[in-house]
Amino acid sequence: MTGASSSRPTALVTGASSGLGTEFAVQLADQGYDVVLVARDEVRLRALADRLGARGTRADVLVADLADPAARARVERRLAEPAVDEAPVDLLVNNAGYATAGEFVGTDPAVLAANHEVNVTSVLLLCRAALPGMIERGRGGVINLSSVAGFLPGRGSVYGAGKAYLTQLSQNLFMSVAGTGVHVMALCPGYTKTEFHARLGQERSGPGFLWLEADRVVADALEDFAKRRALSVPGAVYKAIVTVSRLAPLRIVQVLARRSGSGRG
Numbered sequence: 014m015t016g017a018s019s020s021r022p023t024a025l026v027t028g029a030s031s032g033l034g035t036e037f038a039v040q041l042a043d044q045g046y047d048v049v050l051v052a053r054d055e056v057r058l059r060a061l062a063d064r065l066g067a068r069g070t071r072a073d074v075l076v077a078d079l080a081d082p083a084a085r086a087r088v089e090r091r092l093a094e095p096a097v098d099e100a101p102v103d104l105l106v107n108n109a110g111y112a113t114a115g116e117f118v119g120t121d122p123a124v125l126a127a128n129h130e131v132n133v134t135s136v137l138l139l140c141r142a143a144l145p146g147m148i149e150r151g152r153g154g155v156i157n158l159s160s161v162a163g164f165l166p167g168r169g170s171v172y173g174a175g176k177a178y179l180t181q182l183s184q185n186l187f188m189s190v191a192g193t194g195v196h197v198m199a200l201c202p203g204y205t206k207t208e209f210h211a212r213l214g215q216e217r218s219g220p221g222f223l224w225l226e227a228d229r230v231v232a233d234a235l236e237d238f239a240k241r242r243a244l245s246v247p248g249a250v251y252k253a254i255v256t257v258s259r260l261a262p263l264r265i266v267q268v269l270a271r272r273s274g275s276g277r278g
């Protein structure tokens with residue numbers, strides 16, 4: 014924990030140790046939020062907390078492997094029952110996530126199950142932990158990190174299927190909390206320059222215009238969130254891909270997905 018302040022809003026960001034999560038923490042701190050940083054890598058989280066703390070942001074570190082239900086329960090408790098010296102969380106960013114390499118049938122079932130715990134179950138349970146308090150306070154919000162991959166049929170991993178679930182869950186929660194002062198949004202980026210593809214053992218392939226900058230994705234997302242959008246798809250190319258995926262016949266969408274390498278991001 015570094016610094017302290019009580020009148021500022023608080024955001025909890027999962028997967029804050031790299032990529033889009035770090036960018037969310039930095040940009041939210043710039044907007045005046047205090048932050049709770051969640052991920053497994055304590056060294057990186059503490060370095061980020063120190064960086065933000067030096068600028069006057071209260072930055073708490075909560076080390077948790079979201080594939081582990083006991084560790085995840087500590088994050089749920091932070092959201093549902095903050096301690097007396099902890100501010101209630103005003104904004105939950107469910108950002109932690111990763112893809113698995115290889116084909117579905119060749120992947121260890123335990124690897125698939127752990128991925129599902131992080132990408133899907135954690136988002137569901139953290140939303141469930143956070144929303145009642147937000148509704149009671151009449152304010153707050155959730156941003157769930159989904160993906161353009163959730164709109165496209167993809168080979169191999171279960172990644173896109175989980176993201177399709179998150180997009181739909183977020184739209185449903187957006188409807189459920191309407192009129193309560195609470196807002197829920199799905200953020201669906203396309204390929205973004207983070208550690209995501211390196212962790213998957215993949216090169217950044219494809220034309221340069223497909224690759225988004227993490228700071229731009231987060232800035233666009235926070236703008237869309239402020240406008241109370243239910244869905245944020247940063248970048249003109251990906252807005253077009255999502256529109257086509259919703260309107261075109263499945264066979265055309267499959268061709269498009271094959272060309273874009275869907276399933277990888």
Ligand SMILES: NC(=O)c1ccc[n+]([C@@H]2O[C@H](COP(=O)([O-])OP(=O)(O)OC[C@H]3O[C@@H](n4cnc5c(N)ncnc54)[C@H](OP(=O)(O)O)[C@@H]3O)[C@@H](O)[C@H]2O)c1
Nearest residue numbers: 028030031032033052053054079110160204205207208209
């Ligand atoms: N980059 C893209 O092209 C892209 C496109 C669309 C959507 N997304 C989504 O954006 C989100 C952020 O990914 P990114 O691109 O920023 O990738 P990244 O740089 O690899 O960051 C992933 C984050 O998730 C955390 N994480 C992974 N497994 C975890 C676990 N078991 N428990 C807790 N935290 C865990 C990692 O932290 P630790 O390793 O420290 O735990 C890291 O902070 C993901 O949900 C991803 O699906 C990414």
